[in-house]
Amino acid sequence: xxxxxxxxxxxxxxxxxxxxxxxxxxxxxxxxxxxxxxxxxxxxxxxxxxxxxxxxxxxxxxxxxxxxxxxxxxxxxxxxxxxxxxxxxxxxxxxxxxxxxxxxxxxxxxxxxxxxxxxxxxxxxxxxxxxxxxxxxxxxxxxxxxxxxxxxxxxxxxxxxxxxxxxxxxxxxxxxxxxxxxxxxxxxxxxxxxxxxxxxxxxxxxxxxxxxxxxxxxxxxxxxxxxxxxxxxxxxxxxxxxxxxxxxxxxxxxxxxxxxxxxxxxxxxxxxxxxxxxxxxxxxxxxxxxxxxxxxxxxxxxxxxxxxxxxxxxxxxxxxxxxxxxxxxxxxxxxxxxxxxxxxxxxxxxxxxxxxxxxxxxxxxxxxxxxxxxxxxxxxxxxxxxxxxxxxxxxxxxxxxxxxxxxxxxxxxxxxxxxxxxxxxxxxxxxxxxxxxxxxxxxxxxxxxxxxxxxxxxxxxxxxxxxxxxxxxxxxxxxxxxxxxxxxxxxxxxxxxxxxxxxxxxxxxxxxx
Amino acid sequence: xxxxxxxxxxxxxxxxxxxxxxxxxxxxxxxxxxxxxxxxxxxxxxxxxxxxxxxxxxxxxxxxxxxxxxxxxxxxxxxxxxxxxxxxxxxxxxxxxxxxxxxxxxxxxxxxxxxxxxxxxxxxxxxxxxxxxxxxxxxxxxxxxxxxxxxxxxxxxxxxxxxxxxxxxxxxxxxxxxxxxxxxxxxxxxxxxxxxxxxxxxxxxxxxxxxxxxxxxxxxxxxxxxxxxxxxxxxxxxxxxxxxxxxxxxxxxxxxxxxxxxxxxxxxxxxxxxxxxxxxxxxxxxxxxxxxxxxxxxxxxxxxxxxxxxxxxxxxxxxxxxxxxxxxxxxxxxxxxxxxx
Numbered sequence: 001x002x003x004x005x006x007x008x009x010x011x012x013x014x015x016x017x018x019x020x021x022x023x024x025x026x027x028x029x030x031x032x033x034x035x036x037x038x039x040x041x042x043x044x045x046x047x048x049x050x051x052x053x054x055x056x057x058x059x060x061x062x063x064x065x066x067x068x069x070x071x072x073x074x075x076x077x078x079x080x081x082x083x084x085x086x087x088x089x090x091x092x093x094x095x096x097x098x099x100x101x102x103x104x105x106x107x108x109x110x111x112x113x114x115x116x117x118x119x120x121x122x123x124x125x126x127x128x129x130x131x132x133x134x135x136x137x138x139x140x141x142x143x144x145x146x147x148x149x150x151x152x153x154x155x156x157x158x159x160x161x162x163x164x165x166x167x168x169x170x171x172x173x174x175x176x177x178x179x180x181x182x183x184x185x186x187x188x189x190x191x192x193x194x195x196x197x198x199x200x201x202x203x204x205x206x207x208x209x210x211x212x213x214x215x216x217x218x219x220x221x222x223x224x225x226x227x228x229x230x231x232x233x234x235x236x237x238x239x240x241x242x243x244x245x246x247x248x249x250x251x252x253x254x255x256x257x258x259x260x261x262x263x264x265x266x267x268x269x270x271x272x273x274x275x276x277x278x279x280x281x282x283x284x285x286x287x288x289x290x291x292x293x294x295x296x297x298x299x300x301x302x303x304x305x306x307x308x309x310x311x312x313x314x315x316x317x318x319x320x321x322x323x324x325x326x327x328x329x330x331x332x333x334x335x336x337x338x339x340x341x342x343x344x345x346x347x348x349x350x351x352x353x354x355x356x357x358x359x360x361x362x363x364x365x366x367x368x369x370x371x372x373x374x375x376x377x378x379x380x381x382x383x384x385x386x387x388x389x390x391x392x393x394x395x396x397x398x399x400x401x402x403x404x405x406x407x408x409x410x411x412x413x414x415x416x417x418x419x420x421x422x423x424x425x426x427x428x429x430x431x432x433x434x435x436x437x438x439x440x441x442x443x444x445x446x447x448x449x450x451x452x453x454x455x456x457x458x459x460x461x462x463x464x465x466x467x468x469x470x471x472x473x474x475x476x477x478x479x480x481x482x483x484x485x486x487x488x489x490x491x492x493x494x495x496x497x498x499x500x501x502x503x504x505x506x507x508x509x510x511x512x513x
Numbered sequence: 514x515x516x517x518x519x520x521x522x523x524x525x526x527x528x529x530x531x532x533x534x535x536x537x538x539x540x541x542x543x544x545x546x547x548x549x550x551x552x553x554x555x556x557x558x559x560x561x562x563x564x565x566x567x568x569x570x571x572x573x574x575x576x577x578x579x580x581x582x583x584x585x586x587x588x589x590x591x592x593x594x595x596x597x598x599x600x601x602x603x604x605x606x607x608x609x610x611x612x613x614x615x616x617x618x619x620x621x622x623x624x625x626x627x628x629x630x631x632x633x634x635x636x637x638x639x640x641x642x643x644x645x646x647x648x649x650x651x652x653x654x655x656x657x658x659x660x661x662x663x664x665x666x667x668x669x670x671x672x673x674x675x676x677x678x679x680x681x682x683x684x685x686x687x688x689x690x691x692x693x694x695x696x697x698x699x700x701x702x703x704x705x706x707x708x709x710x711x712x713x714x715x716x717x718x719x720x721x722x723x724x725x726x727x728x729x730x731x732x733x734x735x736x737x738x739x740x741x742x743x744x745x746x747x748x749x750x751x752x753x754x755x756x757x758x759x760x761x762x763x764x765x766x767x768x769x770x771x772x773x774x775x776x777x778x779x780x781x782x783x784x785x786x787x788x789x790x791x792x793x794x795x796x797x798x799x800x801x802x803x804x805x806x807x808x809x810x811x812x813x814x815x816x817x818x819x820x821x822x823x824x825x826x827x828x829x830x831x832x833x834x835x836x837x838x839x840x841x842x843x844x845x846x847x848x849x850x851x852x853x854x
Contacts, residue, residue, distance in 0.1 A: 351738060361732065362736070365798065373728050381721045
């Protein structure tokens with residue numbers, strides 16, 4: 001029998017909660033969306049005081065499961081037990097009151113309110129006139145932060161905080177509800193190495209306090225570092241649960257994709273040609289200084305560095321999004337000025353941006369409209385009219401070549417998985433036949449299978465003589481794909497490493513100085 | 514330990530979709546529904562048909578064709594994610610200025626006594642240029658100073674009306690030439706509306722201009738990185754909207770055989786209403802001229818039906834407001850459904 005949340009809350013308050021084996025468990029969960037079975041007969045068991053990672057390719061169903069656990073979706077079938085008592089969650093608030101808190105990937109804080117106001121919203125301490133008592137609220141926040149070892153001013157407005165600090169505030173907020181279960185959706189995707197360490201320390205503290213943590217990640221090394229157990233999902237089905245100490249990376253990948261990934265980084269030695277792009281003393285005021293480098297035809301120049309080192313800014317400046325304040329750019333030996341993306345494209349450059357949703361996809365438009373938009377600048381147009389038939393056939397071929405999973409080109413891009421969206425964007429640029437391709441985090445947040453395909457495509461581009469600049473936070477990707485690696489730190493280039501001499505340690509030494 | 518690799522499963526999400534019905538269909542059915550309600554009420558209360566009356570239908574279409582011309586421009590602005598509040602005032606301003614170049618010498622109080630009996634082409638070109646200039650100002654402000662379209666066109670809304678009043682110190686401009694009057698006679702305003710609608714329907718669907726307009730509305734950042742010169746394109750869109758408002762001003766004056774500073778008051782709101790009823794999303798990236806045409810006709814049918822049933826004009830405005838809200842609620846609901854998962 002399902003117990004209503006209010007009863008559950010009363011039971012919790014009385015302390016008479018049955019000491020079940022699992023903190024949170026789900027059995028036989030099914031969830032259907034129009035036309036898609038998102039989850040089918042899925043199970044999940046979270047132990048007390050443990051970190052449990054959910055693994056799977058995009059679209060495997062982990063997000064759906066997590067949203068069911070957090071009360072955002074209601075399952076069509078299956079039962080969910082919190083400490084052995086069956087519960088039915090009606091809303092995220094309901095989940096929160098039952099001790100299940102979720103920290104979303106896109107943070108849900110109000111930018112113009114202070115840290116303390118954000119944490120205690122709806123539960124503000126009041127003075128005897130019924131007004132919010134800011135003094136008490138400040139003290140409560142400080143106590144909470146002290147417990148979590150967080151150093152943030154409770155009275156600062158959230159908009160002034162870095163992404164990492166916002167995340168800390170979210171975690172503190174979740175903890176302030178005395179949650180037993182904390183769900184984290186790719187919490188490290190926007191954090192620097194140091195911030196990740198801090199986050200992991202906090203997670204370990206929370207675990208020591210008996211909290212169960214559900215941790216969603218695409219990063220294999222995090223799994224081994226922080227998770228006690230992990231469950232793998234594939235195509236909406238439950239594959240298995242294991243302790244993270246008893247498997248290898250390859251085992252997990254095999255479970256996730258259901259096939260062997262033959263080669264993650266299909267780097268090929270291709271003939272490296274003449275210098276295509278040469279940058280000298282490029283500066284952007286207060287962002288980066290004196291950046292100089294060259295890229296040759298067929299070469300993949302990896303760019304490594306911590307988040308905030310200026311890597312993406314260099315790419316944006318090269319492409320004319322934020323024109324340089326000084327320095328020179330030469331293309332095929334001729335000096336050029338690039339003051340807008342339009343000009344960059346005219347110089348046969350292409351730029352896959354870091355943020356798919358913000359600066360890449362036209363989410364509400366379809367695949368065709370997304371793919372054709374850049375090439376329409378100078379081709380497939382006669383007297384202003386788009387040559388519909390020709391461009392459609394070309395995009396159809398491109399979608400096939402990139403293996404975009406879709407019934408047709410008229411599917412809205414917002415309905416595609418992250419990997420497929422990325423392929424559409426790559427297609428957009430391949431259609432322009434670039435000579436210089438700038439890739440900023442080309443495989444961020446996409447699943448293992450799509451990742452391998454994108455690496456294959458990048459290799460193919462290099463073989464065709466395209467000069468490639470690839471920015472990546474993923475060390476194996478940078479080391480595996482690059483011919484040379486440029487490392488940046490705080491707006492400066494700190495060194496170059498050739499493929500044969502580059503190691504993770506050497507890159508990190510240059511990146512962290 | 515060993516892990517059993519499960520057999521590959523077919524992707525679940527690739528079930529082929531039904532061929533999508535045109536988005537205008539639902540709005541067209543609303544139009545038919547409203548017309549049928551009037552038809553039935555007509556037989557019950559007035560004892561005659563609402564639809565089978567060519568004279569009524571002609572008047573109805575004539576009444577809304579000016580709104581329709583404006584709405585074609587407004588639709589394009591709204592697709593880019595903007596808004597144009599100035600079109601009604603631009604109608605007033607262009608009506609006054611254009612008409613002052615269309616006066617007959619037989620009229621004793623011409624604005625420019627030395628410039629009478631000019632060919633109709635002169636006032637038309639002047640009107641279009643004035644409208645385009647207003648749009649150019651709107652577009653330049655929005656694209657290059659980054660002020661919100663609402664504010665830029667609100668300024669134009671106030672100032673253009675001011676120009677209309679200042680131009681003759683509030684006096685109407687009358688005594689137009691036969692040639693100029695001609696554009697406003699018979700069903701010519703309807704023809705102008707339909708030609709304009711057809712031109713921009715084709716432009717939005719089949720030209721690069723159209724593709725870029727939707728792209729900017731869907732995601733301006735992404736459009737910029739894809740090489741679209743957003744600033745220049747927005748200026749184009751607002752110039753077109755201004756030009757069409759100018760054309761509407763010319764048609765209005767030609768039809769009325771006179772121009773008054775108060776011409777076009779409230780037209781901007783009717784045009785926005787027609788656009789929104791026609792399914793164009795105020796958040797940008799979505800919208801079609803065909804929908805706007807149907808939305809315009811719905812506004813016309815409503816007004817005409819109220820007159821036909823001899824219902825007080827005050828009710829018309831109340832109901833019009835409700836219909837606009839309903840259209841936006843439906844739009845919001847549709848978007849919610851779309852982003853459910």
